[in-house]
Amino acid sequence: MSSILTNTGSMVALQTLKSVNKGLNKVQDQISTGLKVSTAKDNSSNWSIASTMSSDVASYESLGGSLTSASAMVGTARSAAEQISGILKDIQTKIVQAENPDSDTTKIQAEVTALTDTITSIAKSAQYNGINLVESGATAQDITVSIMRDSSGALTTETFSVGAQDLETLGAALVVGTATVDDLDTLIDSANTAAAAFGAAQARIDAQNAFLSKQANSIKEGVSALVDADMEEASARLTALQTQQQLGIQALSIANQAPQTVMSLFR
Numbered sequence: 288m289s290s291i292l293t294n295t296g297s298m299v300a301l302q303t304l305k306s307v308n309k310g311l312n313k314v315q316d317q318i319s320t321g322l323k324v325s326t327a328k329d330n331s332s333n334w335s336i337a338s339t340m341s342s343d344v345a346s347y348e349s350l351g352g353s354l355t356s357a358s359a360m361v362g363t364a365r366s367a368a369e370q371i372s373g374i375l376k377d378i379q380t381k382i383v384q385a386e387n388p389d390s391d392t393t394k395i396q397a398e399v400t401a402l403t404d405t406i407t408s409i410a411k412s413a414q415y416n417g418i419n420l421v422e423s424g425a426t427a428q429d430i431t432v433s434i435m436r437d438s439s440g441a442l443t444t445e446t447f448s449v450g451a452q453d454l455e456t457l458g459a460a461l462v463v464g465t466a467t468v469d470d471l472d473t474l475i476d477s478a479n480t481a482a483a484a485f486g487a488a489q490a491r492i493d494a495q496n497a498f499l500s501k502q503a504n505s506i507k508e509g510v511s512a513l514v515d516a517d518m519e520e521a522s523a524r525l526t527a528l529q530t531q532q533q534l535g536i537q538a539l540s541i542a543n544q545a546p547q548t549v550m551s552l553f554r
Contacts, residue, residue, distance in 0.1 A: 296542035304535035311528040317516040318525065324514040337513045339440070340506050346434050346442075347503040354496040356416070357430045361449055361489040364420035367413035368482035371406050371421075371454050375478055378402050378461065379471035385463045396463040406458030421481065425451035432495045449488045452481035 317323050327334040378399055385395045410421045419425050433445040457474050 297539060300535065300539040300542045304532070304539055307528055307531045307535050311525070311532060314521050314525045314528060317521045318518070321516055321518070322514050323516040323521075333513045337510045340510050340513075343434070343436060344503045344506050344510070347499045347506075350431065350434055351496055351499050351503070353431065354492050354499070357428075357449075358489055358492045358496065360415040360418055360428070361420070361485050361492060363413055363415045364452070365482055365485035365489055367409050367421050368452065368454060368478050368485055370409055371457060372475055372478035372482060374402050374406055374409075375457065375471060375475045379468060379475065382461075382463065382466055382468055382471055392463050399461055399463055403458045403461055407455055410455035410458060420449065420451045420485070421454040423453050423455040425453065427451050430492065432492065433499070447488075447491070450484065452484065454478060454481055 316325070324330045324333045324337065381395050381399050381402075384390055385392050410423075411419070413419055413421050418428060420428065427448045427450045429446045429448050431444050431446050435443050435445065437443070454477075457478060461470075
């Protein structure tokens, strides 16, 4: 039955065309943004998970910068300890030289004093951003090395302490003829122990920083799987929808012409 009041074919064609246009708009949005889930409306679960994971990535990247700075701080202390150890070895050589009967102890004492003053200067100036781990009165520094999220979503941090080493006192006045080789050996051991401790701490910081970088990359891949659009699929879908749109327009045009055939019945 033909009706001039209700064009069923036109209604069906119009609904089909609306559906195609909606899909076309969605695909065009994916292509322009590169995201299949750009808002919570697209997929609330994936958007929420991806948003949390992206927040974690930002935290890891921020912590990575802090660890780089912490590594430099500890590295400054390690370099000072290594340098002081080398100077103490030079002093030890001077002490051995002073034991010779024909040595000029006055000149050797002057050299030793200059070297001990250098130790003191290095210990006092070995600071990074105002923090010194090797001067007298230096205090341990707590460093945050990781951020953890438990199954309930709560965040916690892990820290470890880098102990201070008083290397300034290793530059205390040494008197030629009184100080022994064994005394210097003890001082050298102290400097070496400090250098080893700082080296181990710096190695841990660098290793944790490297892991954080890898962890952040892994999470980014997870976020990508949740929200990024497959551009090859989107491109193919766009072509298909554009074809459907053209056919839908033609179908709607044909359906709109159907009521006009009723006029032929009255001729």
